[in-house]
Amino acid sequence: MAFYQALPWHAGEDKIHELTRVPPSDNPTHPMLPQYAAKRISVSPTIALGTTDDQDRVWCTLWGGDLPIAQQVAPGGVIGIRTQVDASFDPVVQALYGGKDDGEVVRRDPKNGKMVSGLSIKLEDRDRIKLFGRMMAGSLSTDEAVSEVSERASTEGKGQASKTGNAQLVVQITQSLGNCPKYLNKKTIKSYPSAKPRLVSESTLLTEEAFSHVHNADMFFLASRGPEDMDCNHRGGPPGFIRVQQPTDSTQPQSSVLVWPEYSGNNLYQTLGNIMHDPKIGIVIPDYTAGNVLYVSGHAEVLLDQAASSVIQKSKLAVRFTISSARFVHDGLTFRGEPCTDNKDVSSSHPVTTRSITDGQSPYNPRVRYLTSELPFTTNKTDSISTLPPDEYRPSNSADLTATLTKKTPITPTITKYRFTLSSTNPHSFDPQMSPLWQPGQYIALDFSDELYMGYTHMNDSDPTSLNDDFIRTFTVASIYKPGAEVEFEIIVRNVGVVTKWLSYQNDRSGMTTIEVRGFGGDFRFARAAALDEPEQSEDQTKKNVFIAAGVGITPLLGQIRDEEGAGDGLIVLWTVNIKDIGLAVDVLKSAQEGMKKNLRLFVTGIGNEAGDSKNMKMLAELEQEDSHAEDGLRMERRRLTKDDLTALEEDGKIKIENWCLCTAPAMRKQVQEWLDGKPVIFENFDY
Structure with a gap:
């Protein structure tokens, strides 16, 4: 039986734990590669890798193909990785092999070798293992001739010609951690040896195609640095969960900004802790179907509470990432991934047959959260017009509003009319001289979190979306605004979920059901x-x-x-x-x-x-x-x-x-x- 002392948290991790009010706990990271982890990485067809280049930029990549991609090759946590890679434009390949692509073995001192972080991942099983170690040796052998397709693409101005190559990498793993399966969208991975990578853009201002590439992604991988190690992890969600901010001031440097919400995880906050220590991170965003890939390196910032919600809706924790280097590569992945549903993944070692078809999307995925800058507050007449999504709202111009239930009228077994009275600590909230609190056709955003939030939960398979539920709901106001000493409004609600079910149980006679009002919004006239x-x-x-x-x-x-x-x-x-x-x-x-x-x-x-x-x-x-x-x-x-x-x-x-x-x-x-x-x-x- 092996015993080990828990690794300490570093200062950045302690800081993020303090800010997010995480109770003290030991670091569960293993200072070794346990046998169970070695077994799991040997059956995983993809591995994300992070490292730094000679300009001190952090990069991340994703390799994959036929098994085994990685496996333990020697005692002491020594693993070998072998697969086909993009030898021309993959920034991690260039950083690891220093431009050598003739098969010469590149050797490193195991104690001082280049730091390498990894995430071995099997999407069919939603299984992942985090890894950290140092490069011991490696070699890269490229094709002798540039392919005809790649050469033609270069001649026609569609991108620079490139080579693929066979990469071998030996890393001594000194840290590992098994992670939970949340936000992993299932895919079947198959080798794609005919890939012909083409570099189409190095602009830090994302092109229209790269912009769409980001908004269509349901997963990305990121590498970050701590004081003495590196981390590689994934972020997943529904397609579109990563949002792009394009610069509006032409006098400033033209770099795109990526923003994503931080969903409820394992409460370790290792990636965010690294960002608190060192804001430099690298990201890779793959398109598993087309094989296109976006590599970006830059600086990240952790946003908490109001700083987060002011940038991306319904989020109390988010990351804003400014691109300082980028490579958008067509056909850059030497493998492909196809979505596999929860009841059709017969190749999985743990097939699930009881869930409904989900196209592989994780049941823990919340809905897309949009940037506040993306959400207009008025409706314009175009070919397809949409007001705000129903769970987005504009903060009220009256402070400290609450709504108290005063009457409940069942209309059908599933539809109820509720009447609320508004109260406020602001004496001017209901001043007739002020603008109305709401206009006909607008909605009210009510915050039920004080009543329904039960605290942090790591997993909840019976109700997975509850982990990221802020319990804010919007309802169209069915009554007009009448200023006075007491302001009332009515909503008509169908019982369709946890919030409306809770509301249906409330007693309108007690006057004890009081809900915080977040504001009014929408313009549907x-x-x-x-x-x-x-x-x-x-x-x-x-x-x-x-x-x-x-x-x-x-x-x-x-x-x-x-x-x-x-x-x-x-x-x-x-x-x-x-x-x-x-x-x-x-x-x-x-x-x-x-x-x-x-x-x-x-x-x-x-x-x-x-x-x-x-x-x-x-x-x-x-x-x-x-x-x-x-x-x-x-x-x-x-x-x-x-x-x-x-x-x-x-x-x-x-x-x-x-x-x-x-x-x-x-x-x-x-x-x-x-x-x-x-x-x-x-x-x-x-x-x-």
Whole structure:
């Protein structure tokens, strides 16, 4: 049995632990290569490597291909790595072999050899081992002739000609650590020996193609330095989780900036601790499918709390990285990776067959968090218009707002109307002379974290997304702003998750449910046909906006049609409601203005699955009976909305459609947009 003394934390790690309020703990890093780790790296088809070059820049790369890439070759943690590499543009290859590519063995002093950090990774199993050691020896043998394809690319100006080569590397490992599988997106790795790398850009200001390359990535690897060692680790998430800031001041150095949120990890913060010690890091961003790869080196900065949330939404911890050197290489990977789903990865040593198909995306991935600079606060009319994502918000202009639940009205078994009273320690928050707290159609951001956050958890397979849940939710305000001693607002909520489920359990009589208000946001105005510029109407046509809603998607409309008398006259509403939600239609129509009712067409679906004498069917029958007695009331259809319904409006010679507005689930929105065949659409974005 082997015993060892835990490695100490260095000053940078102690600092980040203090800032993030991590309780004291031993460093779990092994000062050796245990046998279990040696076994795991021998079955991993990829390995990320980090080192420094002769200009003291930190670089990172990713090698991969046929097994074994790496394996223990001698006692004492000595591993050998052997694979095909890009011999011309891979900065780690150049740093390790010093430009020698003729097969000559490069020898290093094991005690003072070049530092090498590594991350051996098997994406099919979401398995990874962190490594650190020093280079003992290595050799690089390149192809004798430049390939015809590469030479032609150089001649045509598509990139510099290059070579691939067979790399061998011997490293004595002195540190290792097994890591958790969070944020690893599964892929099957296969060798791609016909790779022909081409350097297409060395600009620190990312080209449009490199920009897209970053935003399409679902994984990258980064190398960082401590006082006496190096670290190599990965960051993963949904495609787009890395955001790019392009410089706006042409008088300053033109370098792109990468920003990413730091998701909940193992609470060790070794990478961030290294950045606190030395901001120089290297990053490699691979495109597993096309084989393109972006290498960048530069300086990183750790952002905490307000410094993080002011740069990237819904984040209390993030990293901002400024590029000082870059290489964007086409076809630079000598392997390829294809996504493999959780129930189809039969090649995995631990196949999972009980999970739904995920295209290999980690169940721990949260939604993409956007830069604050990327999120407009108004809606502009373009071919495809989206307001802010529903969980993004603009901070309130009134300090210390809280909302207390005062009334809860169940509408259907899954939909509830809530009324809240706002309170504030700022005596001017509700001053009638001040601008309204919200405008009709806006949403309110409520922070439920005090009630629902249960503290740090490393893993939670039963609810993986909860690890990065800040418990901030946004709801469209269904009422208009009325200044006074007490300001109230209403929201209509469907019970769809942990927050809304908790809210449904609260007692409105106790007055004890008080939630922090983060602010109001959004700009989704559409109630009048003349809502934008008040255009004049022609004598033979009436200008209309068409609003297409599904279920609770009617909510953004409610505050706007109550905003002023006659606001619904210039509006045509096509509203689809499942029979199980017919109670919502009944509730909305109770208070609807006549101008809305006469311009509303209600489509009721799911009737075939409902018993004829059920409560829902009786409510539907009552609505239809009321409709039949009205001279100019709403029209009801026991069917789905179709393309013909939209075509009929366009062909109606008595109206001119100014805007098409949507508030539906993504699948229905996509269908309606296809029906409209490229016409400008304003929609509320609920892609979550």
